[in-house]
Amino acid sequence: MAGFTTRAIHALHGIEENAVVPPIYTSTTFGQPTDGTEGPFEYQRGGNPTRSNAEITLAALEGAEHAYVYATGMGATAAAMGILKSGQTIMLGMPVYGGNYRMATIEMPKRGVSYEFVHDFTALTDADFVGKDVGMIFLETPTNPTLRVVDIRAVAEIAHRNGAVLVVDNTFMTPYLQRPLELGADIVVQSATKYLGGHADLLAGVATTNDAALADELFKAQLITGNVLSPIDSYRLIQSVKTLAIRMDRQQQNTARVLEAVTAHPAVQKVYFPGSHSEAEAQLQAAQSSGNGALFSFTMAEGKDIKAFLDALQVFTFAVSLGGIESLVCLPSTMTQGAFSDEDLEASGMTKRLVRVAVGIEEAEDLIADITAALDAA
Structure with missing residues (x-):
């Protein structure tokens, strides 16, 4: 083939x-x-x-x-x-x-x-x-x-x-x-x-x-x-x-670097990516997929100001959707999953401090600098 x-x-x-x-x-x-x-x-x-x-x-x-x-x-x-x-x-x-x-x-x-x-x-x-x-x-x-x-x-x-x-x-x-x-x-x-x-x-x-x-x-x-x-x-x-593979390769490379920076930041309590829940899920993801994609989420630490974080972003755009060449962030609990009942939000672990990050094809250095500065502002 x-x-x-x-x-x-x-x-x-x-x-x-x-x-x-x-x-x-x-x-x-x-x-x-x-x-x-x-x-x-x-x-x-x-x-x-x-x-x-x-x-x-x-x-x-x-x-x-x-x-x-x-x-x-x-x-x-x-x-x-x-x-x-x-x-x-x-x-x-x-x-x-x-x-x-x-x-x-x-x-x-x-x-x-x-x-x-x-x-x-x-x-x-x-x-x-x-x-x-x-x-x-x-x-x-x-x-x-x-x-x-x-x-x-x-x-x-x-x-x-x-x-x-x-x-x-x-x-x-x-x-x-x-x-x-x-x-x-x-x-x-x-x-x-x-x-x-x-x-x-x-x-x-x-x-x-x-x-x-x-x-x-x-x-x-x-x-x-x-x-x-x-x-x-x-x-x-x-x-x-026709350019899907090229875009996805770049987006995955960027995601790995941005995720590393976000994980290390003190304003972040927990990160979510394919395989982050357990070693079993990591092995399963590796077995049935050839990559982790270009999306991750994180929970902001208690006491941090999410609005200050969003307002400080210059390269990332605060918007729904994902998968484009541009990088986006959103708050699932009120945006993509806004239709969920309070009970289903809680059962799914989606608090108001959960942020979803969709990584684009911009230079990784610019993305890291932008999201790091915004986390600092939080």
């Missing part, structure tokens, strides 16, 4: 008359044969050559048979969760991204789907499935924002043994660092707004699978709801993923 970046650049080789950069098809409708057959494309909601090219590219990176792109990351999650039927239950790992939390706790009950949060999948047993129709397990690994690591292969085994579909949100790792389908996941979803897009200027989502029946459901989610990525944004996503 060709290398990751080679696949990213050449997945469309020969598809568009050998064009090095494929054209953008903005047409909403396509002429059809008059003999009663259908052409490859009919109407943009059901299919478009540029969107198809984005899906071919992303499938090649994921090692998937099928890929579908949506208007947002939550669009991809909604398509995956939309497979569930009334009377079924969805199990979600905790903590989970706030948008996924809203989908499970607000939207799914309207469809007759129950939800259950699992704080430790290592303790999950077959007995936990008795008396309920668990249709899906939905997990993030590493988790957002505490970076706990979950054994994808082990969860896949217990899910399949009990008739459930395993969906893994792979936004933090991307297919460059982690490929859950190879570990037993049935569907992988990602917010392509983050690392895949990489420049904080594109909303998109993607769902991939190797299961033909699930692929049909994911396609219907596009066709029926109109939850599709536009041709222009599809083109931009194709171009962005």
Whole structure:
């Protein structure tokens, strides 16, 4: 198999008359044969050559048979969760991204789907499935924002043994660092707004699978709801993923150095990164991923002034999201996980002193100087 970046650049080789950069098809409708057959494309909601090219590219990176792109990351999650039927239950790992939390706790009950949060999948047993129709397990690994690591292969085994579909949100790792389908996941979803897009200027989502029946459901989610990525944004996503590996390499290098500086600062009580919870999780992360990504969190020490810290930042921007070339910080308890109940915030260890750091591609020295000065100000 060709290398990751080679696949990213050449997945469309020969598809568009050998064009090095494929054209953008903005047409909403396509002429059809008059003999009663259908052409490859009919109407943009059901299919478009540029969107198809984005899906071919992303499938090649994921090692998937099928890929579908949506208007947002939550669009991809909604398509995956939309497979569930009334009377079924969805199990979600905790903590989970706030948008996924809203989908499970607000939207799914309207469809007759129950939800259950699992704080430790290592303790999950077959007995936990008795008396309920668990249709899906939905997990993030590493988790957002505490970076706990979950054994994808082990969860896949217990899910399949009990008739459930395993969906893994792979936004933090991307297919460059982690490929859950190879570990037993049935569907992988990602917010392509983050690392895949990489420049904080594109909303998109993607769902991939190797299961033909699930692929049909994911396609219907596009066709029926109109939850599709536009041709222009599809083109931009194709171009962005070509540099994903280069960006991620730089971001991971920067993260290691910034994390070291933050860990050593007296204003910081505790740091969180993939594998920081235990040696077992560190070994698991190394086994199922080829890197730790470019995100970490830390708890500010008691008595420190978080507002002073935020106000002093000059290079880092105080904002939600992650995965772009620019570095960001946010407060999960009131921002990305703001939809959580107080009980779920406490159970997930998300205090108001928890800061999430998304590292970009700026010079590491500038990032270290900036966050160190801000911690000093705290």
